[in-house]
Amino acid sequence: MSITAAALRAAALSMPGTYEDYPFGPETAVFKVKAPSSGGSERPGKVFALGNLESSPMSISLKCDPELAPALRSANPGITGGYHLNKRHWNTVDTAQVASEMVLEMLEDSYDLVVAGLPKKQQEALEWSAYVAKS
Template sequence: MEKKALIAHCLTYHNAVEDYPFADNDFTIMRHPGGGKWFACIMHLQGKLCINLKCDPVKSEFLRKTYKGVYPAWHMNKEHWNTVEVGSVPKGELFAMITHSFELTAPKIPKAKKANKKAEK
């Protein structure tokens, strides 16, 4: 998979935004709208296309033991983020990891809004 295809996939997530906040345009940040939380950082490391993804710590450890190309994230919290070498895991697994990261970083709905939504039903 090439970088453009990976970015295109990330843009299929609800309201996802592509951003280039650093002078080095090799780093593509995929964000949620509004608060702008990252759910992915796409870049090249040592000549390999990689993506940093947030992950539940227990699942993160499992993925690192299962796939050689999944390891503690470069330049991120090592407990909660993984770097994934694109092509080192099956495409379906990679997409599941992206979905997991997107869900973990999604803005939280305040309790008051949750209560109002339930009342509307």
């Protein structure tokens, strides 16, 4: 069964430091992660997922390990190179063709990739190591 927009949104927003934004207009939900700021310096969040959650079929673009992305695409016709994104680092997932569990795993992997690229201080502020140990 394919994942619902509500389940995808809830899963994304359950990850530490995640918020939903609409910088491209009301139809494209963008999920970003940002550590709580300290010292008054405001940094923008880093994108880990984006897509039109109201479209049918629903698709979402997720960051992916560049070594793994081609294998995922060749193994599943519902996974293609990131739409309007760097296809080396992003996949677009047609949620009608990919099992819910796999979509959720890819969402979490995308979040982990983005957080792993943040400075150590921000990772600690997000309590990311505790989150990874829990999942």
